[in-house]
Amino acid sequence: MTDPRPLHVLIAGGGLSGLAVAQGLVKNGHTVEVFERDRDLNRKQGYYLHMNAFGGEALRSVLSDDLFALYQATSRTTYGRQESIVLHDHFGELSSQPHLGPPNTGETPHTGVHRRTLRQILSARLGDALRAGAAVTGYSEDRDGVSVTLADGGTARGDVLVGADGIRSAVRAQRLPEVPIIATGVRGIGVYGRVPLTPELREIVPATLMDGVVIAVDRAGSRMLVGVFDPRQPVHEAAKAIAPDVTLDPVGPYLMVSCSVAPGTEVPPSAEWTGETPGMLRDSMRRAVAGWHPAAAEIVGRMELDSIFMIPFGFIVPAATWAPSRVTLVGDAAHAMLPTIGMGANLALRDAEHLVEQLTRAGRGESGLIAAIGAYEQDMRDVAYPFHAMTLDHDKNFGGGALARASDA
CATH class of the missing domain: 3.50.50.60 (FAD/NAD(P)-binding domain)
Structure with missing residues (x-):
């Protein structure tokens, strides 16, 4: 003591x-x-x-x-499901397993x-x-x-x-x-961006992509990670109601997306990005999923250019x-x-x-x-x-x- x-x-x-x-x-x-x-x-x-x-x-x-x-x-x-879900490129389910961690x-x-x-x-x-x-x-x-x-x-x-x-x-x-x-690196993952989850996109996105953090893969080695953020309450309104002295930036529903780039595309280090780099990478990602379920190219094509960045793992x-x-x-x-x-x-x-x-x-x-x-x-x-x-x-x-x-x- x-x-x-x-x-x-x-x-x-x-x-x-x-x-x-x-x-x-x-x-x-x-x-x-x-x-x-x-x-x-x-x-x-x-x-x-x-x-x-x-x-x-x-x-x-x-x-x-x-x-x-x-x-x-x-x-x-x-x-809807407390599971990690893996889909194939046409968004059919390949496997799932319960989320890790305690109950x-x-x-x-x-x-x-x-x-x-x-x-x-x-x-x-x-x-x-x-x-x-x-x-x-x-x-x-x-x-x-x-x-x-x-x-x-x-x-x-x-x-x-x-x-x-x-x-x-x-x-x-x-x-x-x-x-x-x-x-x-983690193959196929590293370049991230956001896609606003608009009412129109909700109609396009298959329900299997809305269940949590989902990864889709194809036999060529391309991958797409999708995480849906759809808050229980609007973020800035929740702060006003629950903790009025706390300021939170408004953030609407979105999809977080990380997708493979097409073969042959070089992703430059973040310090070497120019104003054209995000658009180049988005175009390359669309090519990588061109043969997938139509929603894949639609999602990638809606990524906000100013949201795209790379995480060096x-x-x-x-x-x-x-x-x-x-x-x-x-x-x-x-x-x-x-x-x-x-x-x-x-x-x-x-x-x-x-x-x-x-x-x-x-x-x-x-x-x-x-x-x-x-x-x-x-x-x-x-x-x-x-x-x-x-x-x-x-x-x-x-x-x-x-x-x-x-x-x-």
Whole structure:
């Protein structure tokens, strides 16, 4: 037992896991400083996020009641089927399997969210504790606390440092320098865009594409991923009704789409894109699905050009174990994985929930601080690492395996 006292926690990174840690700690009476390298939330990181009970119940734990209700209200409508579905190129079903994660039941099951909306909810009410445009570049640790150095030369000091700064984490690079980053692709997936879900498009899109996050594949190796975002309540109206002090950007229903480009098309690095690149890629994607169900070319052809961007995928080979200290890691900083089973954000939020629980125990004097961090880290490894291993078998879990089984039948 130790003397109870509030903790002051430094958090490197203002993504989902870092903000969730901040919300949960503030909810439990602690203070935080969140250092986010971006100056705003406008960097394109994706659109639709599939949520399961790992992530959704973590949000229930770390958020205030009204912010959690706002998350539920702005989530997509309840799935007709809680399954991952693989279709062939004419949108007939090849295979399905239940969504991964714990049971997801109740009146309002977890479905999916618009990433930017969730980040705005997680940023709510943090005020000056969220410091945008301030990247953590390094730290020093002693028996009494942790000091961080910022890119602008500033410093800050706290009881604990949480590295929530993504796959290229500066905190992990110092804490676990032996951990490698592996840059790789996921065949057929990587260029993303949005398609407004208009009444006309609802008439065109087959019902099989509206069930959740669906992937369609053909025998030439082309793939198309479709995720439907159709919120339970209009996003900005929900905020006014549930949490009037929270501002959410309006976002209407849409399809998130990622599609293969036609053979021979080179997708340039994001830094080399010109004004013509999105249109070139959209045209190439249409060619890739030209022989598919007619709705495929219709969907791709309606992708908003200013929404198209590329995600450079990668993963880390997570460290097997390490001795705990005042510096710990959550989310992609701890176990960055490929998106092939839709678990990255959910496990990141679960990390946040369990770290908050352990730090709160330490703050109440129920556990030593280092022991509490060690307990969190062991639980994180036990739960997240097996899912990380699953993501490395892309084809089995992301479409190709279903097509191979169909060929063998």
